[in-house]
Amino acid sequence: MPLNILVVEDSELDYELLVATLSREGLRPSTTRVEDETGMRDAFAKARVDAVITDHNLPRFDSFASLKVAKSIDADIPVIVLSGEMSEDLAVASLHAGADDFVLKTRMFRIAAALQQSLKAAGARRDARNAVAALAQSEAKLHALTQHLESAKEDERRAIAQEIHDDIGGALTALKFELVRLKRTVRDAGAQPHLDSISQLLESAVVASHRIQHALRPAVLDAGLVPALEWLARGFGERSGIQIDFQANRDEFEIAPDRAAALYRVAQEALTNIRKHANATHVHMQLFALGNEVTLEVQDDGHGFDPASLQVTPGFGVNGMMERARGLGGWSEVSSSPGRGTTVMFSIPPLLGQPAIEREAE
Ligand SMILES: Nc1ncnc2c1ncn2[C@@H]1O[C@H](COP(=O)(O)OP(=O)(O)OP(=O)(O)O)[C@@H](O)[C@H]1O
Ligand SMILES: [Mg+2]
Known part of the structure; x- marks a missing residue:
């Protein structure tokens, strides 16, 4: 796929020199020249842009503004500032503002290497950003899954507690009544200790069933x-x-x-x-x-x-x-x-x- 380079440059001559230099260095990108913000936005809207090379001194614009426009559209896009004037301050300020490189027009031969380097750096930025986004997404999925599991677990516990309450609890209560009745009707003195022990066992089964119900369905919900x-x-x-x-x-x-x-x-x-x-x-x-x-x-x-x-x-x-x-x-x-x-x-x-x-x- 050929590279699409957006060149923000008011001078037709400088633009041709740039294209010629790129091609001399073996790069044959497809290039579009624009001169202002509207031109930039149109170019971005029309086609994919792989990198921006921007002149520093433009009649209606400067490289800081074009840098801002490019980054606002694509935060990772490589931007190279081309400057006619040799100024260390300007170079530093451009890099601080997010430019990938700063090339002097008098040293135009550097442009191809700068472009390749910047594309590589932008690729790495994009990969890192995608990795962070993918990680955040999978973390979000994990959170959602955990929440779901927690609520499913809670529902399941509630259902089991209900079953214990309705089935076992009901049966135990009925047993207690039956036992009281049995105690009244059985006259045999030898049977009484056994009945008492059954009664105690039953009582501890009731306590255990309550304890299990509480543990399963914490009283917090009631x-x-x-x-x-x-x-x-x-x-x-x-x-x-x-x-x-x-x-x-x-x-x-x-x-x-x-x-x-x-x-x-x-x-x-x-x-x-x-x-x-x-x-x-x-x-x-x-x-x-x-x-x-x-x-x-x-x-x-x-x-x-x-x-x-x-x-x-x-x-x-x-x-x-x-x-x-x-x-x-x-x-x-x-x-x-x-x-x-x-x-x-x-x-x-x-x-x-x-x-x-x-x-x-x-
Ligand atoms: N109150 C504590 N006092 C001393 N060590 C503790 C205490 N709480 C946790 N730990 C230590 O932290 C480790 C991790 O606890 P954690 O509850 O995550 O796992 P666990 O109790 O070993 O297993 P489980 O997955 O069943 O909870 C424990 O194995 C133990 O070494
Ligand atoms: Mg534990």
Whole structure:
């Protein structure tokens, strides 16, 4: 494909010299000469332009203006400034303004090499830009997929909880009634201890079924975030024997249900990690609304770990927190060092469409 070069030049003579020089150097581009902004815009609209060579001194225009026009149409296009005057300041200013090269008309023989070099540099710029765009696109897809998975998981859990409630819960309640009736009718004293033990087993099955239902369908979706986290903390303390206190700076948070569920799931994962990895004796969990962010902080006094190790062996837990936070327009951070406990922060805007306040870089 021949190169299409747009030449911004008022002098017909200089234009011919330029074309002749290019062809002497073995380049036979197709060239178009224009003299002003309208000419440039028309040329860009008519055909593909691979590079712009612009005279510096134009009657109605100068190279800074033509550079601006070219870059506004195609940010990566190579632009070479041709100048009749030898000025270092002008050369530097042109390069700062985004020109790829600066060639003196008295040294026109440089133009072919400058053009080839600039085309290569522009190609690299384009590739880099495309790579960044492709990366951003695939990240966006990943976020969307994660969000989708999270909500699908939440739906699935809700459905299972409902089944347990309706089927197993119903059957257990019916069994309890039947057992009471049986106890009344059976007179045999030897049977009573067995009936009592059945009754106890039944009671623990009811408790287990409630526990499973709660874990699957967090009370957060019914009772609100604060009671749900209180319930989670209480259960964690009882089952793990680790002391835990929970504080919230409000009784109620105005928060979208999926965001409340995300905070709850992160608290669940942070507590699971403490049980699995931390060897802690005390956990401090806080929920607070500040500005346009709701933040969960879970702090333990365990043996901590080196967060750099997450690069080597990433778990799904911590990664999931980061991914969730990003997907919801917030941020998450796990800070820890060996011997000094671990703190998990997870902060999101409570309602859709309210971006979190940008954090200052640390
Ligand atoms: N509270 C903590 N105390 C000490 N180490 C922790 C704590 N939380 C996380 N870690 C460390 O960080 C690692 C990554 O945690 P992450 O939750 O991502 O993965 P995991 O718990 O190992 O596996 P899973 O994918 O099941 O969550 C853990 O393996 C552990 O070494
Ligand atoms: Mg984990």
